Amino acid sequence: xxxxxxxxxxxxxxxxxxxxxxxxxxxxxxxxxxxxxxxxxxxxxxxxxxxxxxxxxxxxxxxxxxxxxxxxxxxxxxxxxxxxxxxxxxxxxxxxxxxxxxxxxxxxxxxxxxxxxxxxxxxxxxxxxxxxxxxxxxxxxxxxxxxxxxxxxxxxxxxxxxxxxxxxxxxxxxxxxxxxxxxxxxxxxxxxxxxxxxxxxxxxxxxxxxxxxxxxxxxxxxxxxxxxxxxxxxxxxxxxxxxxxxxxxxxxxxxxxxxxxxxxxxxxxxxxxxxxx
Amino acid sequence: xxxxxxxxxxxxxxxxxxxxxxxxxxxxxxxxxxxxxxxxxxxxxxxxxxxxxxxxxxxxxxxxxxxxxxxxxxxxxxxxxxxxxxxxxxxxxxxxxxxxxxxxxxxxxxxxxxxxxxxxxxxxxxxxxxxxxxxxxxxxxxxxxxxxxxxxxxxxxxxxxxxxxxxxxxxxxxxxxxxxxxxxxxxxxxxxxxxxxxxxxxxxxxxxxxxxxxxxxxxxxxxxxxxxxxxxxxxxxxxxxxxxxxxxxxxxxxxxxxxxxxxxxxxxxxxxxxxxxxxxxxxxxxxxxxxxxxxxxxxxxxxxxxxxxxxxxx
Amino acid sequence: xxxxxxxxxxxxxxxxxxxxxxxxxxxxxxxxxxxxxxxxxxxxxxxxxxxxxxxxxxxxxxxxxxxxxxxxxxxxxxxxxxxxxxxxxxxxxxxxxxxxxxxxxxxxxxxxxxxxxxxxxxxxxxxxxxxxxxxxxxxxxxxxxxxxxxxxxxxxxxxxxxxxxxxxxxxxxxxxxxxxxxxxxxxxxxxxxxxxxxxxxxxxxxxxxxxxxxxxxxxxxxxxxxxxxxxxxxxxxxxxxxxxxxxxxxxxxxxxxxxxxxxxxx
Numbered sequence: 001x002x003x004x005x006x007x008x009x010x011x012x013x014x015x016x017x018x019x020x021x022x023x024x025x026x027x028x029x030x031x032x033x034x035x036x037x038x039x040x041x042x043x044x045x046x047x048x049x050x051x052x053x054x055x056x057x058x059x060x061x062x063x064x065x066x067x068x069x070x071x072x073x074x075x076x077x078x079x080x081x082x083x084x085x086x087x088x089x090x091x092x093x094x095x096x097x098x099x100x101x102x103x104x105x106x107x108x109x110x111x112x113x114x115x116x117x118x119x120x121x122x123x124x125x126x127x128x129x130x131x132x133x134x135x136x137x138x139x140x141x142x143x144x145x146x147x148x149x150x151x152x153x154x155x156x157x158x159x160x161x162x163x164x165x166x167x168x169x170x171x172x173x174x175x176x177x178x179x180x181x182x183x184x185x186x187x188x189x190x191x192x193x194x195x196x197x198x199x200x201x202x203x204x205x206x207x208x209x210x211x212x213x214x215x216x217x218x219x220x221x222x223x224x225x226x227x228x229x230x231x232x233x234x235x236x237x238x239x240x241x242x243x244x245x246x247x248x249x250x251x252x253x254x255x256x257x258x259x260x261x262x263x264x265x266x267x268x269x270x271x272x273x274x275x276x277x
Numbered sequence: 278x279x280x281x282x283x284x285x286x287x288x289x290x291x292x293x294x295x296x297x298x299x300x301x302x303x304x305x306x307x308x309x310x311x312x313x314x315x316x317x318x319x320x321x322x323x324x325x326x327x328x329x330x331x332x333x334x335x336x337x338x339x340x341x342x343x344x345x346x347x348x349x350x351x352x353x354x355x356x357x358x359x360x361x362x363x364x365x366x367x368x369x370x371x372x373x374x375x376x377x378x379x380x381x382x383x384x385x386x387x388x389x390x391x392x393x394x395x396x397x398x399x400x401x402x403x404x405x406x407x408x409x410x411x412x413x414x415x416x417x418x419x420x421x422x423x424x425x426x427x428x429x430x431x432x433x434x435x436x437x438x439x440x441x442x443x444x445x446x447x448x449x450x451x452x453x454x455x456x457x458x459x460x461x462x463x464x465x466x467x468x469x470x471x472x473x474x475x476x477x478x479x480x481x482x483x484x485x486x487x488x489x490x491x492x493x494x495x496x497x498x499x500x501x502x503x504x505x506x507x508x509x510x511x512x513x514x515x516x517x518x519x520x521x522x523x524x525x526x527x528x529x530x531x532x533x534x535x536x537x538x539x540x541x542x543x544x545x546x547x548x549x550x551x552x553x554x555x556x557x558x559x560x561x562x563x564x565x566x567x568x569x570x571x572x573x574x575x576x577x578x579x580x581x582x583x584x585x586x587x588x589x590x591x
Numbered sequence: 592x593x594x595x596x597x598x599x600x601x602x603x604x605x606x607x608x609x610x611x612x613x614x615x616x617x618x619x620x621x622x623x624x625x626x627x628x629x630x631x632x633x634x635x636x637x638x639x640x641x642x643x644x645x646x647x648x649x650x651x652x653x654x655x656x657x658x659x660x661x662x663x664x665x666x667x668x669x670x671x672x673x674x675x676x677x678x679x680x681x682x683x684x685x686x687x688x689x690x691x692x693x694x695x696x697x698x699x700x701x702x703x704x705x706x707x708x709x710x711x712x713x714x715x716x717x718x719x720x721x722x723x724x725x726x727x728x729x730x731x732x733x734x735x736x737x738x739x740x741x742x743x744x745x746x747x748x749x750x751x752x753x754x755x756x757x758x759x760x761x762x763x764x765x766x767x768x769x770x771x772x773x774x775x776x777x778x779x780x781x782x783x784x785x786x787x788x789x790x791x792x793x794x795x796x797x798x799x800x801x802x803x804x805x806x807x808x809x810x811x812x813x814x815x816x817x818x819x820x821x822x823x824x825x826x827x828x829x830x831x832x833x834x835x836x837x838x839x840x841x842x843x844x845x846x847x848x849x850x851x852x853x854x855x856x857x
Contacts, residue, residue: 128525130528139302142550225550259422491694495681495760496682509699586698
């Protein structure tokens with residue numbers, strides 16, 4: 001814990017503070033806290049409609065106003081953030097998990113297998129990720145789980161590439177040679193000996209991946225593909241709100257700002273972790 | 278020349294693999310196309326008749342080659358829902374999406390190159406710090422939200438932009454281009470921020486290399502070293518990034534077209550995904566894939582022109 | 592005694608990029624006569640390269656202080672304005688460096704780089720004449736097929752060829768002073784000898800004075816008449832090369848001599 005806290009202090013050698021880490025931790029902390037609190041308590045029910053309170057502005061009663069069906073926007077944002085975060089988490093779990101295994105095998109064994117795998121990975125990387133996820137969505141169908149899987153698969157290539165690079169770097173190092181001489185199995189070398197050494201790089205890519213996953217999920221649900229009503233994720237809420245831009249701008253902008261803060265938090269955290277190393 | 282030929286060959290190969298993946302993926306989806314076409318009106322006789330007519334009973338590889346060759350000849354199949362050729366449905370839409378992507382690209386280049394050079398030249402100055410903060414923020418704003426914000430600012434506050442006032446290029450080219458400016462900015466801004474950051478870092482990196490000392494020793498001014506020596510070297514990674522950005526912009530237009538109500542390929546793509554109108558989805562994906570591959574080819578060629586070392590590196 | 596063209600007195604260089612200022616050159620003096628070759632020898636960190644960079648006007652402007660005088664052509668290179676300094680750089684004073692691999696711009700053609708000083712300082716020379724002179728110079732430094740090399744890129748040349756290109760680029764303006772900072776260190780022994788021979792030829796044919804910097808006393812002995820021995824930023828010994836070689840006054844100089852690999856001829 002002490003060591004953790006010292007990361008936020010000024011670095012004595014360079015006299016610089018890791019501002020990115022500090023801001024990232026604060027922003028992400030606030031959002032996570034709100035989402036967790038939102039599981040147990042929301043000011044209003046996120047789905048309760050109230051025809052007499054449509055499209056209200058920002059007030060003490062409704063700190064982000066109400067939507068076109070009279071639902072409390074803040075309560076819905078708490079709920080929507082949760083869905084967005086859950087999908088992003090699944091995306092990263094699938095992307096980082098599968099990507100790490102593929103990258104590790106391709107990097108460690110190399111040869112024909114590694115070469116072919118990387119060709120496919122590179123070809124996939126050349127395609128814009130939103131297009132890739134759209135392809136998978138059109139194969140799997142729309143819906144919360146489908147979107148999580150589709151996004152997850154489209155995140156596999158970038159993780160595979162990063163992990164492969166790390167394994168290429170590590171596979172001929174002394175400690176690996178020693179383990180091999182001692183007759184340790186390849187699988188054990190990959191996951192027990194080499195993998196822990198790639199954690200640093202992996203962690204900062206996970207953070208950056210998180211920020212991309214939130215963006216991608218918001219993009220897909222903005223297009224109406226993803227979590228279905230009445231429980232909308234942030235992107236869907238934003239596209240619903242867009243129609244009221246002229247009559248009630250605060251409705252749209254408050255939802256958009258939540259997405260921005262969430263992405264900003266993760267991107268700062270990613271940048272901050274990168275700077276520790 | 279041999280280099281270009283090699284790249285073209287590899288592009289054709291990739292296209293072949295992509296088309297194979299697309300075709301098989303969509304063939305493996307459960308559900309019979311004929312049943313899908315006729316819905317509840319489908320009778321066993323009708324299904325059998327159409328299956329034979331469409332050649333659906335042939336082996337999958339035969340169907341693949343028939344589809345691929347037809348695709349190359351411009352026949353992209355028939356929409357399940359509209360019962361009209363897909364090529365015709367897309368012909369008018371593609372120029373819109375492409376124009377939007379190219380405009381975004383131009384905006385990105387115009388913003389990021391001067392800004393990247395400036396912030397590198399005055400590294401750690403006030404403007405450099407201000408721009409790096411703005412960059413961080415812009416990168417966190419998804420294009421669809423910046424699109425909404427731009428609409429709000431120019432539409433609601435300044436009242437110089439009419440959302441929904443899209444005019445087709447067939448009617449009024451100037452009005453068409455004018456309407457696309459804001460959407461293009463929405464797509465371009467985050468990419469411009471990234472390109473600025475990349476170019477700044479790249480220029481600073483290159484400026485620390487030995488050859489700049491040689492350049493100074495010959496009596497070059499700071500600007501002489503920057504523009505005649507450093508810039509070309511610094512552009513090498515930026516060109517790669519910009520190529521990827523252009524491909525992203527083609528795809529990114531899909532979202533932005535929704536925000537601004539632009540009738541490009543986005544609407545057709547989304548409705549056909551939702552309605553499982555697979556021939557249309559296949560055609561659009563293949564179309565974008567071809568665009569991406571052509572962009573990659575162009576980037577490779579430009580890369581070869583500015584980086585003479587490439588032959589050694591390969 | 593010949594005509595003195597460069598007169599360095601009391602040169603001080605101090606770095607400020609750490610908490611305590613660090614003196615890297617102290618009380619450096621150097622008089623260079625027309626057409627002379629002077630050697631500066633010392634271990635790495637002795638301040639020899641820093642002194643050379645100061646004379647060439649290539650010290651970075653921030654995080655260091657410079658004192659003393661570097662008189663050339665009636666001007667003090669340490670204090671004169673940058674425009675004046677630039678008018679000498681590459682035209683009157685040229686420099687070549689230790690790393691021929693990285694000292695050339697990787698994305699520019701050889702010919703373009705060789706011609707650069709002419710392009711900067713002699714705008715009156717047209718493109719055709721520039722190319723003619725570049726090819727002539729490239730031939731003079733012993734580059735075979737200069738017409739072909741003219742259109743090549745640095746990565747297509749070997750280290751020795753690149754150093755020849757560097758010399759051609761430095762000599763094209765027929766400078767009065769050529770500063771060579773360890774020009775042979777990164778090259779293998781046979782190429783070293785060729786480059787040293789080339790520098791001597793340039794000195795003889797063009798009358799260019801050379802400041803030759805090396806950690807290798809034997810190379811200095813081959814090329815120079817006069818030598819300056821530096822240690823930790825100070826000049827510890829100076830004088831005729833043969834005298835220094837035969838009767839070194841300082842223990843440090845003796846060590847440098849002892850470090851030369853002996854070839855047993857018997």
